[in-house]
């Protein structure tokens with residue numbers, strides 16, 4: 001027993017829970033559970049990372065790597081973004097899975113590769129309001145994460161002081177919310193789930 | 205509102221203490237309660253994959269209270285029948301899984317995309333990294349989608365998934381479960397979770413299930429056997445209602 005990597009005996013004292021004869025007996029919020037390691041055949045879909053087809057005029061590439069608390073790339077994460085269109089309007093059109101190549105639905109999904117990398121093709125969103133900078137809302141799910149983390153991807157061209165979120169965040173952490181423009185024109189946004197460079201995550 | 209809860213893992217409750225805010229940073233109000241916590245030592249992979257800094261409540265933006273819309277073009281009717289995706293019928297116990305998707309006021313969420321994926325009857329996923337020495341089923345992929353109807357109802361036909369071992373600790377087994385993915389009408393409502401089957405003897409041993417420390421909340425992840433969902437001479441039925449929190453403050457124009 002003592003040679004086990006982890007003593008599982010405390011679990012035997014945990015309340016086991018109901019037999020489940022009533023679905024959701026108290027009507028409360030359904031808890032989150034990890035996406036697990038084996039979503040790769042189910043969640044990714046053709047065109048998922050391409051909110052607009054790559055190389056269309058005005059398309060931008062937003063890419064990055066998801067890192068764990070040891071700075072190691074996470075190879076089993078899935079990243080989703082939701083955003084306004086280029087004029088700042090919130091899309092209301094269905095068709096994210098159908099991806100007709102014309103409709104901008106504002107939503108995309110990219111599973112990371114073995115090196116923890118994701119990439120989206122999208123448009124730079126317009127400002128969502130007079131007193132806020134444009135951003136992508138981003139979720140990251142992974143094995144080992146019991147809940148998603150949520151953040152915002154801001155763009156380096158915008159004055160951070162114009163957006164109210166930055167006043168709520170220590171200046172030392174501002175950079176974690178701002179994509180880096182690369183020579184190629186791509187925007188790089190790495191996600192650090194934990195550690196020195198931990199990304200600012202939002203309570204939503 | 206928030207009740208302090210026990211930490212059986214012996215780690216300090218970072219959420220309560222938080223990090224010392226830097227001077228000039230406004231103190232944030234209490235964030236909305238989401239279950240479970242990120243960090244649960246018995247589920248070992250959470251150790252390096254859980255944020256350590258306090259979450260920041262964002263100023264109300266225009267984006268998070270809204271979310272993507274899905275429609276009939278996104279889903280094929282056969283996507284809801286996981287037993288009909290191949291030439292032959294899959295092995296195992298055919299079941300019907302259905303229920304409603306609701307917001308926290310109990311209102312049905314209509315036209316909602318529901319995604320689901322699961323292991324086959326032998327407890328095996330068709331995934332390269334799944335090393336469990338159990339057979340793949342050429343007639344079962346284990347992924348489906350559907351849209352909720354006018355009353356927020358969804359319904360899938362599938363095979364009861366098997367339990368499977370995992371490397372978290374010695375003799376670790378996941379209780380049979382189906383993975384679910386839901387969107388709601390707002391980015392804030394997005395939920396990925398797992399549905400469990402009633403009476404599973406593995407509940408007491410599973411750190412992922414038990415990461416939800418509140419027993420009432422844990423019950424919400426367990427489907428009920430349901431005679432009304434059961435189809436005579438054909439398949440047992442399980443009913444599972446899903447409640448999404450974090451709705452948009454403004455009413456949505458769903459049509």
Ligand SMILES: [Fe+2]
Pocket residue numbers: 036038323378381383
């Ligand atoms: Fe699983």
